[in-house]
Amino acid sequence: MGAANSVQRRAPASHIVSDQKAAGNEAKQCAETEKPAGRATISTYNAIPNARKSPGHARTECEQPPPTKPGATKIQQFARCLMRGTRVATDGSPICVVGLCGRICRGSRPTDFETLLGPAEDQSGQEAARLTWLVGPDGLDTLISAVAGSNTTAEAETTAALPPVINMLMSVGYTVLDTYRGIVKDGNSYLLVVMPAADMNARLATWDGLLEVLRECYPDLAPHLSSVWPDLERDSTTLGFDELERRYISEDFPPLSGLHQESVSKHISRARLGELGAEGKLRTHHVRAWLFVAANVRKNFRGDGYTWLASGEKGNEEWIMRNRRIDEMDSVATVPLGQPTSDQVTKYVCEQFKAEQRLAEQRRPDEAKISAAIKLQAAFRDYTLRQQQKHSETAENQQNVLPQQQSSASCESETEWRPTPAQFTGALRRGDKLPRSKKLAGLCGRVCRGTRATHFLGLAELDGQRRVVFMLGSDGLEMVLRTLHMPLQLLLYLGYDVLFVYEEIMRGAVFELVVIAESSEAGVVPATWQRLPDVVAASFGKDGKRLSTLVEKHLPQMQKESFYDLQQAYTHPKTGVVMSMNEARRKPVESESSDEPPWRMTENRLLQLQNCRTADVRAFLYHAMNLNNLYSGDGYTYTQEGGRGFREYLAPNKQKEELGVEWSSCPIGMPTIDECMEEICRAYDKLIERKMLGY
Structure with missing residues (x-):
């Protein structure tokens, strides 16, 4: 689908139409000025209730002739109803949207609104957009419902009161x-064009309708596309988008999921598409990728004329x-449509x-679909590896590289680097890079966090609540050495939840890496099922033996x-209600x-249970030792x-002073709030997508 993901714009100015106020129920009506017939009929309305006004929309400049077509009155009636959040016109008649369609445009400059999608002339050097996506009559009706369902009191505009524009954007398929x-x-501010x-x-956005519009917009490509x-329609249904993308990536193109303005030039171009067509080498994955990049035909496009929301619902x-x-x-x-605040x-x-996240833990995983996702991930990794290999020599020449030869005390072989903890943290501080021929060995580490100096006395806060901690091995520390310049990615690589990182930063926490031999x-042991009883016995004091048993x-x-099965079995003994x-x-x-x-299963509660269930023990491991739903018990x-x-x-x-081994520590750079929020948005969209796919 394209209606939710394109950059959308606003009309230029040639005649000023000021905001006007009428009496009674028409206090925020259409501000119209009749002028000699011009090229367009454009009516400007004040921002809808409870939406921040954008200065760019307070006054709109346009040529303003009186309505001349039969549908013009219907369009203006809809606009007034949207403004008031009601389906009933001021004369009591129901609103009629049959035959209408609309486009939500967005932008921050007047030129952004010259066309339905983008400036009339693209200043970035890229080809200007040739086609655009619209919502149909039912979508316009949904927009009115979104406004009606929001708090329409201007005084109630707080972070707890969601402005209608957010409801409207989500209702027509915008991603978070x-x-x-x-x-x-x-x-950006937002503008609806009806x-x-x-x-x-x-045309309705079916496969046939899309082809007709493409023929109109790209006549030179029409024979090749036809x-x-x-085959494209068949493969999109039988193979699916992921398989077509995998084939596309196998030809050294970048993943489509990481598309952004700077990467567009690396994808298949219109000219290249024409060349492949002329040579008889054009395949369905080439066309599908080009549609994604040039025509904004996104992953969830099914060609049936409907949007499909990320939740899997038909839109x-x-x-x-x-x-x-x-x-x-x-x-x-x-x-x-106004502009919400960043806080909202x-x-x-x-x-x-x-x-x-809470719902995801309670869904039964679909092994077949998970395998397909892993297959696509492998294609992404293969592509990334090929790109890294192409630039490895240049990159290593421009970076500080750790010495190839170490003393006999710290280097066991030509392919292994065994530094002391102090040598490793020193390399981190200097920004040294590990040669690709080397593998780190002999160390393990722990990322600590806190807001006060006392929080860093141990491997975790010594408040009695955290008896056991997770540690990363040499392969994880090797990734630390390679990605220290990307602190957020580093924390995500190490298994941190992005929302948790965001909340920690907001409360003023900082991160530190502790490295030990x-x-x-x-007492460092692999995080496998078999070693859990020993870890519990060693970590929970006088109750350790009973808990271990x-x-x-x-x-x-x-x-x-x-x-999933154990989560479903974690029920309240009296009511039978599943506890998250x-x-x-x-x-x-x-x-x-x-x-x-729901019960938080502490060691005391577990020991007091008369009939302890397997689900209760699993909850204890989750709550007391942080063995969450991703823990597999194989040590990875x-x-x-x-x-x-x-x-x-x-x-x-x-x-730290009681570890009994050599250790060293150094700070880890802090991710920015904006980086965290972008990653939270990506993770949220992925969660919804997995929900749609059933895993």
Whole structure:
């Protein structure tokens, strides 16, 4: 679908139409001035209630002839109803949207609104957009519902009251990342252009309709597109977008999922598409990738004339037409939609992401679809590796590189580097790079965090709540050495949740890396199921042995059942209601004496249970030791998509001075708030996509 993901714009100025106020219910009506007939019929409205006014929309300049077509009155009536958030006109008649379509344009400059999609002349050197996506009659009706469902009191505009424009954008398929970037980073305001579909030669966005518009916009490509179109429609249905993208990446093109303005030039171009067509080498994955880049035909486009929301729900009709200047279009109306604050968008994203995370843990995974996702991830990694190999020599010549030869005490072989903890942290501080021929060995590490100096006395805060900590092995530390200049990516590589990182930064936390030598003296063991009883016995003091016995008793069943099954079995003994382990983990330890669900399974609560279930023990491991839904018990970290990461270890939480081995520490750079929010938006969109795909 394209309606939600394109850059959208506003009309130019030639005649000033000032805001006017009428009496009674028409206090915010259309500000119209009759002029001699010109090229367009444009009506300007004040921003809808509870939406921040954009200075760019307070006054709009346009030629303003009186309505001349039969549909013009219907269009203006819809605009007034949208403004008031009601389906009933001022005369009591129901609003009629049959035959209308609309385009939500966005931008931060007057030139951004010259056409339905982009400036009339693209200043970036890229080809200007030739076609644009529209919402149909049912989409326009949805927009009115979104306004009506929002708080329409201007005084209630707080971070808790969501402005209608956010509801409107989400209702027609905008992604969270698009919304966040547009409002917070680009300072966009939004404008709805309403028009008659027939007069604009708009087509329903089916495969046939899309081909017709492409023939109109790209006549030179029409024969080539027509020749592969039946195969494209078939492959898009039978193979799916992911497989077509994998084939595209295999030809050394970049992944489509990482598309941004700077990377457009690296993708297949219109000229290259024509060359492949002329040579008889044009394939369906070439056309599908070009449609994604040039025509904004996104991953969830199905060609049935409807949008498909990220949640998997069938959305509204979507239409498509040739991109046109707004001042050359007959009988249109424009309605400024306002601009939410960055705080409102941030709060919305974080709350929705947190809710989706809780739901994701309670969904049964689909192994076949997870395997397909891992296959696509492998294609991404192969592409990245090829790109790195192309530039490795140049990059290494420009970076500080660790010495190829180390002393016999610190280098065991030509392919292995065994530094002391102090040597490793020294390399981090200098920004040294590990040669590709070298592998790090002999060390393990722990990322600590806190807001006060006392928080860094141990491997985690020594408040009695964290008895066991996760450690990363040499392969994880090697990644630290290679990615220290990207602190957020580093933390994500190491298994941190991006929302958790954001919340920690907001409360003023900083991060530190503690590196220790591999040794049994520190109690560091692989994070496998088999080693859990020993770790529990060593970490929970006088209760360690009893807890270890419980863990060992239920260990075979925990290995046999999935986290999903155990989560479903974690029910309140009296009511039978399933208790979310994720939600319970956020409750304070003091809540252990309360019978109110969900239970946070502390060591005391577990030992007091008369009939301890396997699900109770699994909840204890989650809440007391942070073994969440991604813990697999094979000694490796895993991503939400099922991809295997680094080796991970477990160790008792001790003061650094009591570790009994050599250690060293150094600070890790801080991610910015904006970096965290962008990643939260991406992660949220991925969660919704996985929900749509069923895993």
